[in-house]
Amino acid sequence: MAFIATRGARAAAFTAAALGALTLTGCSSDEAEPAATGGDATTGAEAPAELTPVSVQLQWLTQAQFACYYAAADQGYYEDEGLDVTILPGAVDIVPIDVLTSGGADFAISWVPKVLGAIEQGAKVTDVAQIFERSGTTQVAFADSGITSAADLAGKAVGSWGYGNEWELIAGMQANGVTLADLPGGATVQQAFDMNAFIAGDIDAAQAMTYNEYAQVLETVNPETGELYTPEDLVVIDWNEEGTAMLQDAIWADSERLASDEDYAATTTKFIKGTIEGCIYAKDNPEAAADIVTAAGSTLGTSHQLWMTNEVNKLIFPSTAGVGHINEDQWEQTVSLALETVNPEGATIITADPPETAYSNEYVDAALEELKAEGVDVMGEDFTPIEVTLSEGGE
Structure with missing residues (x-):
């Protein structure tokens, strides 16, 4: 056709x-x-x-x-x-x-x-x-970041796209006792619709759809190994598992x-x-x-x-x-x-x-x-x- x-x-x-x-x-x-x-x-x-x-x-x-x-x-x-x-x-x-x-x-x-x-x-x-x-929305961090759950986002640079895409993230933080006031500057970091800032280290935990941005990381070469990043290099906070999926x-x-x-x-x-x-x-x-x-x-x-x-x-x-x-x-x-x-x-x-x-x-x-x-x-x-x-x- x-x-x-x-x-x-x-x-x-x-x-x-x-x-x-x-x-x-x-x-x-x-x-x-x-x-x-x-x-x-x-x-x-x-x-x-x-x-x-x-x-x-x-x-x-x-x-x-x-x-x-x-x-x-x-x-x-x-x-x-x-x-x-x-x-x-x-x-x-x-x-x-x-x-x-x-x-x-x-x-x-x-x-x-x-x-x-x-x-x-x-x-x-x-x-x-x-x-x-x-829900396909997650928050992704590197495995060596010290972040293993939504409760660990306090004090971290947390990325968000905004435009109404942030609600599961905010709900997940609130459910784990983390408010926006607990983040540096009292707010999330405005994240572009890519993972560049995350890979560069400017964002500690980045917003990522399972079907898109998460894959963008896995398609990127890890400079320490010369190979592509692997799932083992990352921690994924899944809002379905956290009970705040929308x-x-x-x-x-x-x-x-x-x-x-x-x-x-x-x-x-x-x-x-x-x-x-x-x-x-x-x-x-x-x-x-x-x-x-x-x-x-x-x-x-x-x-x-x-x-x-x-x-x-x-x-x-x-x-x-x-x-x-x-x-x-x-x-x-x-x-x-x-x-x-x-x-x-x-x-x-x-x-x-x-x-x-x-x-x-x-x-x-x-x-x-x-x-x-x-x-x-x-x-x-x-x-x-x-x-x-x-x-x-x-x-």
């Missing part, structure tokens, strides 16, 4: 900085025609179905973090559902929920704690599928459209269904999924892209209730932490419980039921990660 470059629609606030988007109309390897509806009374030939255009705003750039969506498009899962999906890559200055609520996209991918604050400020959006069941990549939909537009509601289930199939494809075919993302425009190296695909699979599989189902206990933990975790300005993410419309399993469960009826394994209980060998620089 071909990936066709287009310009995604943006609301007025975004038109000046509109990004090139990828219009991804899924197709099979033999370029099969779209599913037919009805036939020609004269010739008996089936007429191609008209696909419903759908756009989704990603939280970040094109990379295997979003392998589910790119694989779903490439393998024709969206097209099988009658959808023509345009994937809009993100950037530092793009807030996915703002794009969604301004009409610039039909769906958006974003972390739950970030969106809870937006909902409290008036955004009418609903988490309709929780694609990542586990829900991350979710599919968000427009709450008012869900309530008033039957076609949009039906499209939501179809989009989720195709996406879940894309996730399953990436699980079963990580090398192919990594190649699909690379072909879609990612600039990451081959080994890094495969590492990312493999690590993202771990955040999704095995699933406890079906890929995308929003587990109530995890939702409640995220909300509880959002109510209790205090940022450097002394404010919490939210001040009251979110409305009932903040999440719904109605659409994802409908998609899961359809998939199960078709014999699709939506749990992935037999999932086994592959072994990925990283190369210097992720090449």
